[in-house]
Amino acid sequence: MLGQAHAGLQNLKRGSMSDAAPPPRDDTDSPGRRLSRRSLLVGGGVIGAAAVAGGVAYGVNASRKPQSSAAATAGASTAAIIISNGRVWTGDPTTFAEAVAINASGTIIAVGTEAEVRKLNGPKTQAIDAKGGTVMPGIHDAHQHTMSGGEGLYYPTLENAVLTVGELQQKVQAILDKQGDDRPDNWLVVVDWNPAGLTDAVAHRKYLDALRTTRPIFLRGSDFHNGWANMRALEIAGLTNDTPSPDGGVIVKDADGPTGLLKDAAQWIVGGQAPPLTEAQQREASEDAFAFLAGVGITSIMDAAGPAARANSFAELTDSGVAKQRISVASGVDKAQIDAADETLAEMNAVREQFKDHPRVKVRTAKVFMDGVSEYPAQTAAMLDPYLDADGKPTDRRGELYVSEADFTKIATRLDKEGWQIHTHSIGDHAVRASLDGFEAAQKANGGARNRHTVTHVQFCSEQDVPRFAQNQVIANMQMQWASPFSFTLASLEPYVGPDRHRRMYPLGSIAKTGAQVSGSSDWPVDKLNPWNQVRTAVDRKGTFSETGGALYPEQGISLNDSLLMHTAGSAYQLFQDDITGTIAVGKQADLVVLDRDLFGVPIAEVSGATVNYTLIDGQVVHDISTQSGQRFINKASFASAASAAPVFQNALATVNRHSVCCGGTRHA
Template sequence: MHAEILFENGWVYTGNDAGPVRADLTVAAGRIIAVGRPEDLNGTVTPETRRVDLDGQLVVPGFQDAHIHPIFAGIEMLQCDLTEAANAQEAVALVARYAAGNPDTPWIVGAGWSMDFFPGGTPTRDLLDAVVPDRPVYLVNRDHHGAWANTAAFTAAGITRETPDPAGGRLEREPDGTPAGTIHEGAMDLFNDVKPAVPYELAYQGLLASQQLLLSQGITAWQDAWVPIPEGGHADHLDVYVDAAKAGDLKVRVTACQWWDRTAGMSQLDQIVKRRQRVAESSDPLLLNANTVKVMVDGVAENFTAAMHHVYLDHHGHHTENRGIEFFETGELQEFVTAIDAAGMQLHFHALGDRAVTDALDALQAARDANGSNDQRHHLAHLQVVRSEDIPRFAELGAAANVQALWACHEEQLDTLTLPFLEPGAEDRHYPFGELAAAGARVVAGSDWPVSTADPIAAIHVAVNRTAPGEDLPALGPESQKLSLKQIMDAYTHGTAWINHLDTDTGTLEPGKLADLAVLDHNIFDVPAEELHRAVVTQTWIGGECVYNRSTDATDQDRKTRVLQ
């Protein structure tokens, strides 16, 4: 077969080798036909072959994100976007500017504020009232486990001092019980009936906006970790993906992870299976599938809703009675996990606290006991704290560790809102990626964008160093929790390809695989670890098509690829 494209004069990391090799790579009909020395490829290269001069750059398999929220992120970028704020004052100023620029918008909705901007991580309604007193304002925080609202929003939702905290959530309150402004977890649902629905066109444009940014970061596939059955007039994100695939607008390979509604019970499984089938009948499985179910087991540590075996401490270091929130009773969790597994679907767990990890692994054990072993490739995401006795269970159960490596470093939110309230020694057990890998767990990687940047290079830097780029803080935890560059590169490529059941066709650069690849401006295997974050994606290719070229496609959004959010 004659080569249509030749990548020459550079380095190639195939994923099967210990490191990059000096080699050329040829492509035909969207797939790789050879990787090797120039003299070995002469028989396939013709005068008509398109030559791509790498000029010493590094070709790697395309990055694949195992836990991301692109449509929600795109919608938020097109609304009141607070991700660029550096402090509380800037966040409020951005709200004021957005409100002034959108005077006819009935509600100001958006996201992206950081908890560490505010004392205790809980902003108050009066800050918003000062700049937008006449319209409801509702802003989700960066980790999407809480929101900030003004007085008009609470009034519109009918929330008063008499409103009880719902199951699985709570309201921050003033001394007399009046809502103070911050809403946690399930209490966010109290606004569902009054917030404006997200229209289809906004969701579609959000997908395209996100895809443009993610392609510039070398991302060629992802697992969307939150695709709910729509309610209240909101656009159906599954329809958005299906329509984008049909129209040729969807370039990346997507696994749509269907959301398990904790209020809907077992009856939703039939609809989830039917939605999976609808996608299977309408879409190329190499481009789009919906064979995964997302289960939110607990909350997050910053607002004390991550489910822990040990109680949280108070501001004086004394034990409280709070061990976080488990969104399901043990029996209920095991019942529906077993049923989902029996339906041939993959489980994708949000499990952040160590008790949530135990619960998720116990549920997978119950499913295996009932259904036997299979190739569903279940995975647990986040894994902020894991008990030592649960570490080997990942390999035993074939459950992958889905890591968000960017978070595994000292930063203000962790150091002020989390570590002081956990038991002594918790820092050494934080994000135990190295320990999981050493115990034989399969490691896959994701970003959780827009919770934090989707940039794989930034996450790779932290995984290797356990410090954020440019920071002089000590590394988080012991050396044993670090991953090697190869380990995290493989997690971001063929690890996630395996999770997405795309490993037969993607994830490594070898003959027969699809030509899904990214080009980095230099060989990151040949630089000091503290310089890893300086690498830049210059090209992204999917199926032999160049879908991003930094020299011609650079936009204002490119700057976001280098920012830790």
């Protein structure tokens, strides 16, 4: 595990780069000091390496050990690309470098001082001037929903706003009036409705029925666990007072029948009736999504749960050049599939075999949805102790496990035996414990930890379960932008879990101190996609989401160096890419980013606003801020509100959402 192999995550007080004094930089602009500036061409090398000093290998399976910079320089000819004049964060907690050289096949051939790397400068070498910014490994987003993110950019958004019923009605009516077409079968789907932000009522169809329209309306909750429909939408879906709630979901009812509030799986009975995007729209959405990922510095992703066959779609996008990123596809496994384990595994194994030699797309992860979310009004996350009512008194609600302990242990043992990594959505402390129990049982049955099993989200974790991540070599994959005091962690949660559980929310610091492997991700489009705010919030527990100006239990924060490791080397380890990417070292592939600022030379609050000037994958420049397309990303703040911003990216950057995506009738997390 990274936590075992690297002291930076094992001991947060020792060897942290954020505490180390950076080496002096010579900012003179003489020809003898700085590489010549040539126009940048696409092609050449990429980042992906380990440490400069000591050749640190990240992850237990780091089979390709980087050479030293001197050895690489001695055996190399000339570089295709040299990046200089920046602070090179390699992943080593004690050493910064000054320059990186990349060859024509996208491999890093030198990391060190400008004088060392300059020896590889040739007549055709292309130079990237980092202009004093950070040069570092690209972000590995180890849990997102890429297709859903792209598709979601097409729908009107409520921007997760906190609204009264009247204000919400005004916004939805304005959308209806603008679109004009009032055919009774013409669905209006609106995204980014804040289920916890309706200030003066509980969602009910009567408020949507009062709008001037005959159209079916479906508001998709920004937590992806709540949906809100009007009567016309309920009628089309055939929901009546006699319709039973589905497994893993709730059709909320009152004396008059369904209220229009739909929880978890129930929302897709209605939302799934809306027509899908056309093939042309889906293609355009995918192109925009992958350009967006490159623009914010993401070089590898895991699409976190869909049918394994979705890998075919990703393969087509990579083979046609639309998607440059390395892509891992998690195959969703639900209760019905667990019951039919033989058939399920046969299908999954066939897809895994199909993609075993694909250069960009891999299928080796099984995703199991263990519970829901903890916030009011859903409260579907599985908790060890009951939720409280508004007066602080225990209720009879503890949420529920969507997969029982016995069923999860059974399928985990089967999957582990056949070499599958298991990735569980676990929000509540009961779900986290059930996941750890299942992993432990599987490892005992099959001869030890070997498949890098992962628990994602980990919003709540019993203190006695915190050490079990390290003990059982289980990865904690966390979305740290949520570890901030805002509506989802305060008004919609704190009264209902009580102060003791609330203090244990997102216990990253506690888990990391045990030596456990941790990794980072966004859960986009459930949340705003800004990996630099994720990096920042893991440190200060404020980020851009803080509504109080304060921090959410700052004792659970980690150092900047360790947060960067979490989002690069840590996630690369989870994605089985630590032998080729995740750090900057000789012999690794150059998946890297060049930022507009020195992350270690600015206040932590300014990390959130970092702009990516260049993104490289396998030595190819896939994002260049100086180009017309790259200009979209110069000012992230403007995309959230400015009318001049490209609409497709307005939605992506304005959304401030929450857990687990559910799209197209498939629950994700």
